[in-house]
Amino acid sequence: MLCVSAVSIGGTVPIVYSYFSEFLQMDKRGEHLSWLCMFWMIGGIYASFTAWGIIPRYGWGFSMGTELQFHSWRVFVLVAALPAIASLVGLTFMPESPRFLLEHAKHDEAWMILKQVHDTNWRAKGQPEKVFTVTHIKAPKTAEDEFIEIQSATGTPVQRWAVRSLTLCKLVLRNIASLLSAELRFATLFMAVIWFCMAFSYYGLSVWFPDMIKHLQYEEYKAKVKVSRTT
Structure with missing residues (x-):
């Protein structure tokens, strides 16, 4: 669990x-x-x-x-x-992620979602007349995307699933490896230390507080209890 x-x-x-x-x-x-x-x-x-x-x-x-x-x-x-x-x-x-739609060449759907968000925000500000304009959209395809499209058009369902899974694993491993590159190594280490300290303090206090409360209740109980000895 x-x-x-x-x-x-x-x-x-x-x-x-x-x-x-x-x-x-x-x-x-x-x-x-x-x-x-x-x-x-x-x-x-x-x-x-x-x-x-x-x-x-x-x-x-x-x-x-x-x-x-x-x-x-x-x-x-x-x-x-x-x-x-x-x-x-x-x-x-x-709504769907505009970045996800752009990466899958669904520019019209991404544009409509961004326009919807734009109109909603400006309507809330009392300026519904603001017009949403897009100057340019740039979403370059990678070699992996083209390879997946070719396989999706020609391969069997099992081959398509295998190619997509293998490509996804390669992309995940490549992104993880990029965190250790020279440009991101210090930032990755710094964020890891910060996240460790936050998680340790949060869960440490979550474990410590119940014991502390139980101890205070026990001390309060002892202070109110009178012990009488009879011979």
Whole structure:
């Protein structure tokens, strides 16, 4: 379960930031991405308050015979899962990534999505008369893309799947190797150290706080308990 959670978080977080930044101006990306980061803490507060408000209420659970005991902590899991379910539903209404469309030569669809975002933003600012214009679109194809197109037109379904999978693996490995290039080596190391410190402090505090609270409760209990000795 922890492995699945780690893969899910590690896979979705970079995609969310990359996708969100596609619809932002360069001078506004830092500000709005900071607001997006803030929702991580809001989610933690939401989970903490719902756990505090639901789990101690033992009467909120129910049972079906002797096999299924639906206690209050299960109710908390359902309530905590509501934002994830809402996000899953909301993804169906989100527009496609313009960069993805451009890389697949779907220029008209990318243009329409960018125009929709442009019109929505300026309408919210009270200036719906602003006209969306595109000066140029540059999305060069790579040799791998052309090779995939040739194989897709001539090969069998198994060959097409094998070529696409092999090409994707090569691209992933090439991107990973580029992080260790001379231009990005220092930035990669610096970001790895920062991410390690953030993750270590976050999960370290998450583990330490419950023990600390338990210790404080025990000290409070000892202070209120009177020991009487009889002979």
